[in-house]
Amino acid sequence: MKEKRKYFMAHRIGVIQRSKIRELFERASKMENVISLGIGEPDFDTPNNIKEAAKRALDEGWTHYTPNAGIPELREAIAEYYKKFYGIDVEVDNVLVTAGAYEATYLAFETMLEQGDEVIIPDPAFVCYVEDAKLAEAKPIRLPLREENDFKPDIDELLERITKRTRMIVINYPNNPTGAVLDKETAKAIADVAEDYNIYILSDEPYEHFLYDDAKHYPMIKFAPDNTILANSFSKTFAMTGWRLGFVIAPTQIIREMIKLHAYIIGNVASFVQVAGIEALRSKESWKAVEEMRKEYNERRKLVLQRLRKMPYIKVREPKGAFYVFPNISETEMSSEEFSEWLLEKAKVVVIPGTAFGENGEGYVRISYATSREKLIEAMDRIEKALEEI
Ligand SMILES: Cc1ncc(COP(=O)(O)O)c(C=O)c1O
Numbered sequence: 001m002k003e004k005r006k007y008f009m010a011h012r013i014g015v016i017q018r019s020k021i022r023e024l025f026e027r028a029s030k031m032e033n034v035i036s037l038g039i040g041e042p043d044f045d046t047p048n049n050i051k052e053a054a055k056r057a058l059d060e061g062w063t064h065y066t067p068n069a070g071i072p073e074l075r076e077a078i079a080e081y082y083k084k085f086y087g088i089d090v091e092v093d094n095v096l097v098t099a100g101a102y103e104a105t106y107l108a109f110e111t112m113l114e115q116g117d118e119v120i121i122p123d124p125a126f127v128c129y130v131e132d133a134k135l136a137e138a139k140p141i142r143l144p145l146r147e148e149n150d151f152k153p154d155i156d157e158l159l160e161r162i163t164k165r166t167r168m169i170v171i172n173y174p175n176n177p178t179g180a181v182l183d184k185e186t187a188k189a190i191a192d193v194a195e196d197y198n199i200y201i202l203s204d205e206p207y208e209h210f211l212y213d214d215a216k217h218y219p220m221i222k223f224a225p226d227n228t229i230l231a232n233s234f235s236k237t238f239a240m241t242g243w244r245l246g247f248v249i250a251p252t253q254i255i256r257e258m259i260k261l262h263a264y265i266i267g268n269v270a271s272f273v274q275v276a277g278i279e280a281l282r283s284k285e286s287w288k289a290v291e292e293m294r295k296e297y298n299e300r301r302k303l304v305l306q307r308l309r310k311m312p313y314i315k316v317r318e319p320k321g322a323f324y325v326f327p328n329i330s331e332t333e334m335s336s337e338e339f340s341e342w343l344l345e346k347a348k349v350v351v352i353p354g355t356a357f358g359e360n361g362e363g364y365v366r367i368s369y370a371t372s373r374e375k376l377i378e379a380m381d382r383i384e385k386a387l388e389e390i
Contacts, residue, residue: 037351037371046243056275070095070268072092086222096259103262109132112202119168119169120141120162122171123144124177125145125358141166145175147317147328167200173217174211174321177354179322182218205232207321210323307377314328
């Protein structure tokens with residue numbers, strides 16, 4: 001369709017940016033023989049018992065609208081899950097079933113922030129928070145995450161950024177893009193700051209099950225239950241990215257308001273998808289699959305780290321969570337973006353420039369190891385060869 005006229009659209013849609021990750025991915029998809037370490041998506045298929053549950057649900061007639069907040073049994077299963085895994089009491093009324101963590105974070109920004117409110121967003125951070133802030137007409141205040149501090153927030157730097165307009169802080173551990181995890185003391189300290197200054201925490205926790213060695217996860221609702229909006233997802237845990245299933249845990253008053261917006265944009269998450277979500281959470285079979293995936297990710301993580309450590313110009317810390325490595329490439333004297341483009345041209349390997357996640361990502365690239373070992377080995381061979389020829 002050839003379009004001659006120019007369409008004038010709302011200002012708000014003009015201020016948000018397409019993700020750089022997608023851009024690179026689309027460019028790479030037009031090239032041949034490219035290995036992508038770019039996309040943050042499990043290469044595993046959804047466990048069979050979950051797929052079977054969705055098929056059964058369709059046959060049983062789960063083809064209608066459900067309550068906006070989700071099927072009561074799924075909300076119960078989510079509450080049960082927090083009790084079982086973390087010993088945390090969550091009531092059904094604290095749970096809202098969403099179309100992935102993306103919708104959960106969007107709802108948090110729209111529900112909690114007024115025009116001009118300040119929201120502290122780490123730098124680097126996953127791409128959607130800043131765009132969500134812009135849509136909510138809130139002001140993002142970036143909090144640097146430093147390699148020497150294992151990409152955890154520094155509490156003094158956090159305190160320095162708090163003003164009278166600060167309403168929310170975003171936390172995401174295990175972290176995308178750095179693979180960092182949060183220790184108990186720092187998690188507690190952030191919770192204390194939030195309580196002392198009456199700030200909400202949006203804690204985005206979709207990688208909570210991908211932890212390695214001695215790493216542990218502490219859901220933020222454990223330490224600041226009255227101030228935390230927890231976003232979570234089935235996408236990564238159960239390799240269900242395409243299903244669009246996630247949830248929010250928050251105080252009931254907040255959930256009640258979020259449901260109003262959710263009801264007008266989504267209505268409800270697909271009914272048979274929700275039924276499959278109950279199976280995912282309650283069946284031993286799916287948790288066995290999660291553990292198998294975690295073990296495989298761990299092997300890949302070790303493989304990638306071992307290879308990167310031997311390469312010239314590359315420095316890398318050991319990440320203990322998610323499925324990302326965030327090596328420092330500054331010795332190449334290329335910027336992150338130059339490095340990513342150079343690597344795509346020279347080695348046909350996609351990595352994401354650290355600056356896609358904020359200015360502080362300069363000097364780093366994100367490598368996703370959610371891809372087969374064979375591909376990872378081939379990609380590491382190519383990267384090593386390219387670096388040796390600099
Ligand atoms: C930190 C983080 N939050 C949220 C999401 C969105 O996930 P979902 O598929 O649950 O919407 C992602 C996906 O990559 C992510 O990495």
